[in-house]
Amino acid sequence: MRPSLTEVWLTLTEVCPIVTDLRPSATDLRPSVPDLKPNNPMLSATHELNFRDPATLFAFGWAVVMFALLVSIPPFWNTYMHSWRVELAASVFLLATLIYAYRRHRTGKLQLLLTRSEIHWIILPISAFIIWSSASLLWASSWRSAVHHTLVWACYLIFYVAVRQLLNSGGIKQLITAPVVALAFFGILAATGYATYLYFEGGINLGMVYSKYGEQVNTLFPLALAGVLMLRGRQFAAGVAVLVLLWLLIFSGLGRTNLILFTTAFAAMAAVVFIFRRFHKYRLKLAVVALTLILAPVPFHLPAMFGSATDIPMVARIKDTSGATANSNDFRKLMIGVSLTMFATNPVLGIGADNFGFETNKYRAIYAAKNPANPYLAQAESEIPERAHNEFLQIAAELGVVGLALIAWLLAGIAFMGMTALRRIKNLPLLPIGAMIGLAMFLTSSLVTSYSFRLMQNGLIFFFVLAVAARFLFKPSTKTAPPWSPSSAFQRFGFAGAAMACILLIGYSTVRITSVAIATRANSMPDLADAERLYATAIKLDPENADAPYFRAMRLMQAERYSESVPHFQRAIQLGLARSADFSYLASVQALADDHEGAEKTFAEAVSLYPRSPFVLTRYAALLRQNGKDAESSVQLVRAMRINPRQARTWWTLLTESPLKATQAAFQNDDNAEVMDLLPQIALYAVKEERDIRFPEERFSFNLTQTAR
Numbered sequence: 001m002r003p004s005l006t007e008v009w010l011t012l013t014e015v016c017p018i019v020t021d022l023r024p025s026a027t028d029l030r031p032s033v034p035d036l037k038p039n040n041p042m043l044s045a046t047h048e049l050n051f052r053d054p055a056t057l058f059a060f061g062w063a064v065v066m067f068a069l070l071v072s073i074p075p076f077w078n079t080y081m082h083s084w085r086v087e088l089a090a091s092v093f094l095l096a097t098l099i100y101a102y103r104r105h106r107t108g109k110l111q112l113l114l115t116r117s118e119i120h121w122i123i124l125p126i127s128a129f130i131i132w133s134s135a136s137l138l139w140a141s142s143w144r145s146a147v148h149h150t151l152v153w154a155c156y157l158i159f160y161v162a163v164r165q166l167l168n169s170g171g172i173k174q175l176i177t178a179p180v181v182a183l184a185f186f187g188i189l190a191a192t193g194y195a196t197y198l199y200f201e202g203g204i205n206l207g208m209v210y211s212k213y214g215e216q217v218n219t220l221f222p223l224a225l226a227g228v229l230m231l232r233g234r235q236f237a238a239g240v241a242v243l244v245l246l247w248l249l250i251f252s253g254l255g256r257t258n259l260i261l262f263t264t265a266f267a268a269m270a271a272v273v274f275i276f277r278r279f280h281k282y283r284l285k286l287a288v289v290a291l292t293l294i295l296a297p298v299p300f301h302l303p304a305m306f307g308s309a310t311d312i313p314m315v316a317r318i319k320d321t322s323g324a325t326a327n328s329n330d331f332r333k334l335m336i337g338v339s340l341t342m343f344a345t346n347p348v349l350g351i352g353a354d355n356f357g358f359e360t361n362k363y364r365a366i367y368a369a370k371n372p373a374n375p376y377l378a379q380a381e382s383e384i385p386e387r388a389h390n391e392f393l394q395i396a397a398e399l400g401v402v403g404l405a406l407i408a409w410l411l412a413g414i415a416f417m418g419m420t421a422l423r424r425i426k427n428l429p430l431l432p433i434g435a436m437i438g439l440a441m442f443l444t445s446s447l448v449t450s451y452s453f454r455l456m457q458n459g460l461i462f463f464f465v466l467a468v469a470a471r472f473l474f475k476p477s478t479k480t481a482p483p484w485s486p487s488s489a490f491q492r493f494g495f496a497g498a499a500m501a502c503i504l505l506i507g508y509s510t511v512r513i514t515s516v517a518i519a520t521r522a523n524s525m526p527d528l529a530d531a532e533r534l535y536a537t538a539i540k541l542d543p544e545n546a547d548a549p550y551f552r553a554m555r556l557m558q559a560e561r562y563s564e565s566v567p568h569f570q571r572a573i574q575l576g577l578a579r580s581a582d583f584s585y586l587a588s589v590q591a592l593a594d595d596h597e598g599a600e601k602t603f604a605e606a607v608s609l610y611p612r613s614p615f616v617l618t619r620y621a622a623l624l625r626q627n628g629k630d631a632e633s634s635v636q637l638v639r640a641m642r643i644n645p646r647q648a649r650t651w652w653t654l655l656t657e658s659p660l661k662a663t664q665a666a667f668q669n670d671d672n673a674e675v676m677d678l679l680p681q682i683a684l685y686a687v688k689e690e691r692d693i694r695f696p697e698e699r700f701s702f703n704l705t706q707t708a709r
């Protein structure tokens with residue numbers, strides 16, 4: 001017999017019964033908020049679930065939004081620069097929430113109540129930030145991206161107000177359960193992937209797949225830990241199991257920053273429990289949680305004793321001071337330099353909201369011209385740097401000092417809540433303390449991560465935790481200072497504006513994914529004429545979908561229509577799809593169309609972006625030599641040799657002679673790199689495309705190089 005929806009939800013709340021024992025003092029509660037005690041039917045272990053309850057409905061909807069990341073059919077439907085899955089799901093969910101709330105408002109069952117401190121420190125700065133973001137479309141290169149940023153932050157504000165209203169009504173248990181259960185599910189997937197990685201020696205890039213959840217976990221974990229410590233018996237055991245899954249999600253992602261922040265959050269909660277007498281009753285439970293978290297990864301590594309593995313992946317990641325870690329740090333330093341260049345060029349207005357990814361190459365060239373010997377310029381040659389890896393630097397670059405001041409206003413409100421928590425910590429329940437620690441983890445992570453508010457699922461977690469903190473920490477309403485309640489006309493205007501924001505974000509996401517779907521269909525069409533019509537439609541729908549002109553150019557190149565493919569490669573590069581290999585494709589079709597001067601100019605531009613790339617410098621040297629500029633060619637080749645002589649020698653032989661001779665030279669001389677070790681590898685295949693066209697007899701010899709090792 002299939003279980004009912006009620007039974008399914010009750011099972012989840014039994015697995016994750018986060019909040020059942022809140023005992024805030026009377027001074028912590030507003031008159032408009034129901035008493036949060038164990039006998040409160042909203043917080044106790046209920047046996048009958050009311051699906052008409054707004055908090056339960058909202059929790060279900062939010063869980064669906066978080067699971068939207070699992071929508072990967074087909075997996076190649078990825079929009080350029082901005083993700084669409086969570087944004088589309090969240091905008092639909094919030095629109096449904098607004099419709100439901102408006103109907104209750106019309107019948108007098110809903111009245112919005114917020115403290116005046118909350119209005120001053122949270123609502124007003126976010127609203128002003130949204131207005132400034134929308135204003136930036138007037139000067140942004142990509143006005144669509146500015147609109148996108150505005151709509152995402154509008155949804156954050158809608159989400160925050162909805163959560164605050166539900167918290168006022170006592171729906172805290174359901175609201176915490178939704179994200180914790182969703183992340184615990186991802187923890188199961190991460191643990192499974194980690195086991196596969198260990199037992200079968202690879203097969204999945206754990207960091208790429210699961211590290212993006214780290215910020216969400218670290219923000220939510222202190223709040224979840226506070227709730228679990230209040231549980232008893234089997235519910236406590238189930239809560240510990242959920243915390244273990246959150247920990248495994250962090251551990252399996254192999255992110256050093258995530259690991260440090262998780263450990264810091266746990267240590268901060270432990271300090272609160274052990275220092276303050278009123279929380280001493282939780283010390284034994286905290287010790288149990290700590291021991292369980294420490295032991296949780298052990299079973300994964302028991303088979304290593306009987307295999308060839310000698311190191312735990314997380315330990316190896318922590319010990320790694322070169323390789324991936326060094327590259328990651330150098331990339332962040334490069335993005336800091338580019339961000340500061342953007343800010344210095346546009347200090348007041350910025351370059352426009354969400355325009356960082358589209359404008360990175362322009363300002364990278366400016367930064368490189370001022371710092372040509374900077375070793376960090378060797379980074380991000382084969383990737384598309386979409387974000388700054390520092391939220392506050394990116395805000396400064398995109399929205400200038402005005403945007404930075406507005407975010408500082410919001411941060412000042414959070415700091416005000418933090419000081420309130422410190423003053424009242426002896427009387428506060430654990431939840432607001434956990435919420436403040438979670439906010440601190442998010443803001444710290446924002447200094448080094450590329451996610452933060454740029455991924456909507458992360459932003460929703462932040463504003464949920466912020467709402468929980470505000471619920472407890474802002475000054476309660478009194479008779480002399482009643483809660484702020486907007487007029488009916490103002491609320492109707494607010495509902496209309498909020499609904500319009502959701503509808504526009506739904507439209508934006510739908511148009512973008514439709515463009516991707518059409519371009520994907522064009523890629524699979526055998527007839528180029530039919531494919532061309534679809535590519536044109538995709539580009540018309542979304543002129544900022546760089547993949548559509550890029551794939552169109554590739555198809556035209558393969559059809560030997562070289563001159564026709566040139567403007568489409570140029571358009572893709574202009575939109576930010578400007579890896580060194582992409583410049584190589586453009587130069588190839590220009591050269592094949594007998595525009596050798598154009599190919600040379602293309603790589604002059606590539607050198608301005610990647611002055612520390614042996615491939616780019618050597619390719620430029622080869623083009624200069626082909627154009628009879630031997631002296632200039634020698635200068636570029638010497639530059640490449642100074643950076644990496646082994647790579648430069650092999651690139652030069654490959655470009656000017658043949659793959660076979662490059663392979664033979666590597667076998668005969670250790671001073672030459674092997675062909676398949678050339679970096680970036682994507683550029684190797686870009687060169688192969690041109691050589692296959694020019695020298696079809698080399699195809700066999702190039703294939704030999706792939707098996708020579």
